[in-house]
Amino acid sequence: MRSPSLNSDFFTAAPPACAAALIGMEFRWHGCGGIIVETEAYAAVDDPACHTFFRKGARDFVNQHPAGTAYVYLNYGIHWLFNVLVKGPEGEGFVLIRALQPTLDLDAMRQRRPASRDDQLCAGPGRLTRALGLGREAHGQGFLRACPQTGIFPGESQQSIALLADHRIGISKAIDRPWRFLLAGSRSLSKAPSHKAVTLHP
DNA sequence: GTCATGATTCAA
DNA sequence: TGAATCATGACA
Secondary structure, three states: OOOOOOOHHHHHOOHHHHHHHHOOOEEEEOOEEEEEEEEEEEEOOOOOOOHHHHOHHHHHHHHHOOOOOEEEEEEOOOEEEEEEEEEEOOEEEEEEEEEEEEEEOHHHHHHHOOOOOHHHOOEOHHHHHHHHOOOHHHOOOOOOOOEOOEEEEOOOOOOOOOEEEEOOOOOOOOOOOOOEEEEOOOOOOOOOOOOOOEEEEO
């Protein structure tokens, strides 16, 4: 039996809890995908690093869409970054998907990122959207459909994984929050964990 | 390690 | 009009 895609209920927990729980799950986009090995959480309220803190459009997006909606934007005019809207009693915000260990349709990803080693095809938030062929059209989509090609799928065998929490990357504000989550030892991370990283469960 | 790349949003 | 931005690849 095949596990179904997560539904939007999953994204009603607090953003850091969602981000941590996604590590080890499989992200699929039109048949391409891999195991999620790195995420970051952003809070819609009181988080200077979140778009909602300085962009009215982001606040409107949160108000006008349900939990589980894709929030996709262009960063530095070059890279699409893929986030999932989190909305529930514990708080609102986003989870940024930062890196995957490629598992599905590697050939399609190699075609889109020809210079990359296989491990590195999705080793970064911009690299993964490039490898998956994911762009602006995904923005605002409820991508958690009942479709085996696209969505987020719990691992078939949930083994114990070494989950680390670390500080977030590439931001200039609230850099102290340990809201970057990663799979220890993965070769597909965008960056190795810092010396401040702590193990969440062995 | 440095550096060029580059679109969109929002406030001034 | 311009400052800011959740990054990457090329090159030394």
